Amino acid sequence: MSALLKKLVLVALVIIFSTSLAAAETVRVAFGAEPYPPFTSPDASGKWVGWEIEMIALVCKEAKLDCELAPTMWDGIIPALMSKKVDMIMGSLSITEAREKKVDFSIPYFKPNAVVVGTKSMKFAPTPEGLKGKLVGVQTATTHAAYAEKYFKDSKLKQYQTQDEINQDLVSGRIDATQADAPAMTEFMESKEGMACCEIKGEVAYDATILGRGVGVAVRKGDDALREKINAAIKATRASGEYQKLSMKYFGMDVYGE
Numbered sequence: 001m002s003a004l005l006k007k008l009v010l011v012a013l014v015i016i017f018s019t020s021l022a023a024a025e026t027v028r029v030a031f032g033a034e035p036y037p038p039f040t041s042p043d044a045s046g047k048w049v050g051w052e053i054e055m056i057a058l059v060c061k062e063a064k065l066d067c068e069l070a071p072t073m074w075d076g077i078i079p080a081l082m083s084k085k086v087d088m089i090m091g092s093l094s095i096t097e098a099r100e101k102k103v104d105f106s107i108p109y110f111k112p113n114a115v116v117v118g119t120k121s122m123k124f125a126p127t128p129e130g131l132k133g134k135l136v137g138v139q140t141a142t143t144h145a146a147y148a149e150k151y152f153k154d155s156k157l158k159q160y161q162t163q164d165e166i167n168q169d170l171v172s173g174r175i176d177a178t179q180a181d182a183p184a185m186t187e188f189m190e191s192k193e194g195m196a197c198c199e200i201k202g203e204v205a206y207d208a209t210i211l212g213r214g215v216g217v218a219v220r221k222g223d224d225a226l227r228e229k230i231n232a233a234i235k236a237t238r239a240s241g242e243y244q245k246l247s248m249k250y251f252g253m254d255v256y257g258e
Contacts, residue, residue: 031091108214
């Protein structure tokens with residue numbers, strides 16, 4: 001074998017080895033480590049399931065990323081990304097100006113509305129006037145908590161670590177109402193407990209400066225290569241129809257929003 005040929009073979013082997021290493025690189029994907037059906041929740045065996053879990057799989061497949069699920073406590077999810085404990089967040093994280101100061105976002109992959117759910121025994125509108133004096137539960141470190149703090153100043157606010165805890169207190173009558181994403185509360189209202197105790201009072205007046213411009217995938221500041229891969233992957237799931245198929249499976253409609 002000539003010296004030139006040996007050199008070419010060595011270069012080829014280096015390229016193949018480097019490519020294999022890159023392909024094997026794991027991207028840790030964070031989402032809230034608490035039940036939030038129909039987006040994320042553990043099944044009886046402890047396996048995480050839901051619309052967002054399947055969306056993670058779709059996006060990672062399109063982006064050719066080897067993704068590992070990393071359930072993370074919600075109030076520490078952005079710090080986990082910034083400290084490199086995880087590589088991206090894909091867990092119903094709304095794109096807001098405050099969050100954009102800390103992390104970069106992909107294009108939106110979901111645009112939820114916010115609703116107020118309350119006990120059937122009390123009649124009130126989903127407005128600051130309607131909720132005056134009411135005890136309202138909200139999940140800490142969320143856009144809903146920020147919204148309630150700004151608009152429901154005459155309400156009594158109680159913050160919780162998870163929406164599941166809020167729903168339990170709503171069922172038991174320990175709080176009067178809660179504000180959360182419409183799809184999640186629709187799922188709750190279809191449960192036996194939800195149907196018995198509560199009703200959707202309506203959507204809140206949307207404030208994009210607090211509730212955001214939709215839900216996106218968060219990456220560390222300056223991680224443009226990963227962000228662009230995700231953007232392309234989200235668009236590809238739309239173009240292929242896989243996004244619409246998955247949305248119909250969980251919601252009976254296309255929840256992308258335009």
